[in-house]
Amino acid sequence: MSSLEEFLSRLLHQGRVVFRERPAPEAFAPGRVGVLLERAFASYRLEVAGPLIDFDARVAFEAGALVREACWALVSHEERVEGLGRRLAISQPPTRASHHLSADLVFRYLPQVHRRARAFDPADPLVALLADVLRQWPLSGVLSDLEDGPPVPPDLGGHEGLMLLYAERLASHDRPGWRPEGRALEYVELVRRGRGRDQDRERPAEGVARRWASW
Numbered sequence: 001m002s003s004l005e006e007f008l009s010r011l012l013h014q015g016r017v018v019f020r021e022r023p024a025p026e027a028f029a030p031g032r033v034g035v036l037l038e039r040a041f042a043s044y045r046l047e048v049a050g051p052l053i054d055f056d057a058r059v060a061f062e063a064g065a066l067v068r069e070a071c072w073a074l075v076s077h078e079e080r081v082e083g084l085g086r087r088l089a090i091s092q093p094p095t096r097a098s099h100h101l102s103a104d105l106v107f108r109y110l111p112q113v114h115r116r117a118r119a120f121d122p123a124d125p126l127v128a129l130l131a132d133v134l135r136q137w138p139l140s141g142v143l144s145d146l147e148d149g150p151p152v153p154p155d156l157g158g159h160e161g162l163m164l165l166y167a168e169r170l171a172s173h174d175r176p177g178w179r180p181e182g183r184a185l186e187y188v189e190l191v192r193r194g195r196g197r198d199q200d201r202e203r204p205a206e207g208v209a210r211r212w213a214s215w
Helices: 004-014 032-047 057-075 097-107 110-120 125-136 160-172 182-202 206-214
Strands: none
Touching (some): 004 032, 004 097, 032 057, 057 097, 097 160
16 A cells, blocks of 8 residues: 555655555644654755745645646546545645745646646546645645636745745746735745846857857
């Protein structure tokens, strides 16, 4: 049996997903899975500017279980339709910075699962279900190719570092539906201006470009 701990260890440390058989559901418990996630989060949160964000064990656990279910549904089409929506759900929406980042530890892999599911069969119920999850969790969802954004403009729990991270992710693939409001939008504009200046510095002068083109 492929345990959640084994699944998450491979995913977080190797970027791999391996199934030997259908994974069994696991109830939330602060055991070895929690230790694995907390250790990974302790390093992951250092990549985010601003005050350190607390770890939410339940959100991280549920996010990990959801990603495992999504990956299994991607490779198995035999026993996944009934109850799939229930298995691809988290018990609470993100309202705090700790919710957003604790889920993103594993949810950042979910856009790739969504893209593969859509490539296999756009009409597959898995595609729509994952799209709903990604819109509800915008810090991870902004990494997707979805044009329709979250139901409400994301505020990322008011954490400046998460606003910056969100803006950097959005800048790589800007879509109007994913743009935030207020302070978070200011970070989007800041990142956009910064990238524009970087491109200007990298662009060769017109005369130089013409000389190279004439060779």
